[in-house]
Amino acid sequence: MVIVIFIGMIILGFLALGLDVGYLFHEKRMAQAAADAAVVAAAEESSAGNSANEQVVANAMARLNGFDPSASVNPAIVTLKTPTSGSYAGGATYIEADVSKPIPTFFLSVFRRGSTSLNISARAVAGGGLSSPTCICLEAPTGQGLSMSNNASINANQCGVTVDSSGSNAVGVVGSATLNALSLGTVSNSWNNGSNINNNGQITSSTKIVQGITTQCKPVLTVPTLPSGLPCYSNPIQGWTAANNYTGVYTLPLAGETTMSNTVCYTSLNTSNAASVTLSPGYTYYIQGDFTTGGGAPVSGSGVALYVGGNVNVANGVTANLSAPTVNGVPQTLLYAMGSTVTIQGGSSSTFSGLVYAPNAAVTLNNGTGTTLNMDFVSQTLTTAGGATLNSYATSALGTLNLSVAKLVE
Known part of the structure; x- marks a missing residue:
């Protein structure tokens, strides 16, 4: 009986891992979509000379893609900056958007204390004022x-x-x-x-x-x-x-x-x-x-x-x-x-x-x-x-x- 319970726990653990990992992969893709949309919107505002509006539109586009900076639970963080790495590092006409938020897990916390949530992030770079x-x-x-x-x-x-x-x-x-x-x-x-x-x-x-x-x-x-x-x-x-x-x-x-x-x-x-x-x-x-x-x-x-x-x-x-x-x-x-x-x-x-x-x-x-x-x-x-x-x-x-x-x- 103990062996059966032990095997059941192992199977449950693999099931939990599969469900959580699949969910996290999905959220990672969503984060990338949010970062892409946010940075293009910000770069559009920049190229139009509306730099004061960059953060507003970036937040709005992230929200539309499921990453809401104003959410009461697990709010997203949308950070705009000049790229510091990659091919466009230091480029004055380019903007980097970093989007992140904590993602709750379903089962991992049962097997690993402290794993009730994991942080998901994504990065994107866009250029403004381009032909x-x-x-x-x-x-x-x-x-x-x-x-x-x-x-x-x-x-x-x-x-x-x-x-x-x-x-x-x-x-x-x-x-x-x-x-x-x-x-x-x-x-x-x-x-x-x-x-x-x-x-x-x-x-x-x-x-x-x-x-x-x-x-x-x-x-x-x-x-x-x-x-x-x-x-x-x-x-x-x-x-x-x-x-x-x-x-x-x-x-x-x-x-x-x-x-x-x-x-x-x-x-x-x-x-x-x-x-x-x-x-x-x-x-x-x-x-x-x-x-x-x-x-x-x-x-x-x-x-x-x-x-x-x-x-x-x-x-x-x-x-x-x-x-x-x-x-x-x-x-x-x-x-x-x-x-x-x-x-x-x-x-x-x-x-x-x-x-x-x-x-x-x-x-x-x-x-x-x-x-x-x-x-x-x-x-x-x-x-x-x-x-x-x-x-x-x-x-x-x-x-x-x-x-x-x-x-x-x-």
């Missing part, structure tokens, strides 16, 4: 420049979205879609959040919205040119035929095709009749007409660039894994599209990485949750739907929205 590099530039002068729906999400928390439209419907986020960006700037000073941000669509509170910007986003990138004397071949994809038992597996450029400066030219490229198509790394694929995928044939290419003189259609159901060359780890331009439409759908395990420069095009992204999109865009409009997340990254090529923003850096 917001543009990573999504939408150039249509009227109408809806950005349209998001059906659980689509854009994560651009290190860069901004600039919409050149002057329309009252310049931005639409509906159907449980989410825009999370460092900034959102619109030429329009009249777009109506109530009628265009609805049906569970949201723009996160950390996105700084500026309406009525005076400088439009119209970057001009250098597009590839056809090397003099380089021949252009008709669509090389013939697919499988019973006569020669050809497998339909293609690696482009094909053997015997003339290339210059790592460029190969086709009058059009349609991969629909292939079993699979691989684009060789380091090449620019100069396509005078349309680029089309279909038939479920997978398309892959790492470190490639495509110039498309016509329209682009990466069809639903096609697994496409395409990535641009990188410089210092930053993806460069994947697609130069000169036509009027770019549609990227792709299969559930597709990946795309790189800038899409389509200054004349309406771009549509409609991908499932398994699709990975690490992309920046220059286009007339951008429409996103489906469950995939568009992750955009900061680049110097698309300019900067000249505003004062606060950004989490540590």
Whole structure:
């Protein structure tokens, strides 16, 4: 009987440890969220010249995240200071927030006297008065420049979205879609959040919205040119035929095709009749007409660039894994599209990485949750739907929205 009781106590001890440790991990994550929110709010006030309000807003944001400095029991402590450690130590334009509070334990005190509570803390650093590099530039002068729906999400928390439209419907986020960006700037000073941000669509509170910007986003990138004397071949994809038992597996450029400066030219490229198509790394694929995928044939290419003189259609159901060359780890331009439409759908395990420069095009992204999109865009409009997340990254090529923003850096 004593042994049974002893074993029961051991089991109870492990159960207590598991429950308390799980709870403490959860509270640690909450503390980090509170510190992140508090420091960004404080840095925003600092960049706006409201230094006297920094502590007030930091306390308010910590309270919203479950760490209340005014609580009567186990109040949180929110301390703001210039960073004293880490990459931004001593930085005058940076603020550190340290958030802590005692967390009661459920069972540990039974086995360890004095363990009725443990102190949970978190640290975060944000910079104020920073500019917001543009990573999504939408150039249509009227109408809806950005349209998001059906659980689509854009994560651009290190860069901004600039919409050149002057329309009252310049931005639409509906159907449980989410825009999370460092900034959102619109030429329009009249777009109506109530009628265009609805049906569970949201723009996160950390996105700084500026309406009525005076400088439009119209970057001009250098597009590839056809090397003099380089021949252009008709669509090389013939697919499988019973006569020669050809497998339909293609690696482009094909053997015997003339290339210059790592460029190969086709009058059009349609991969629909292939079993699979691989684009060789380091090449620019100069396509005078349309680029089309279909038939479920997978398309892959790492470190490639495509110039498309016509329209682009990466069809639903096609697994496409395409990535641009990188410089210092930053993806460069994947697609130069000169036509009027770019549609990227792709299969559930597709990946795309790189800038899409389509200054004349309406771009549509409609991908499932398994699709990975690490992309920046220059286009007339951008429409996103489906469950995939568009992750955009900061680049110097698309300019900067000249505003004062606060950004989490540590």
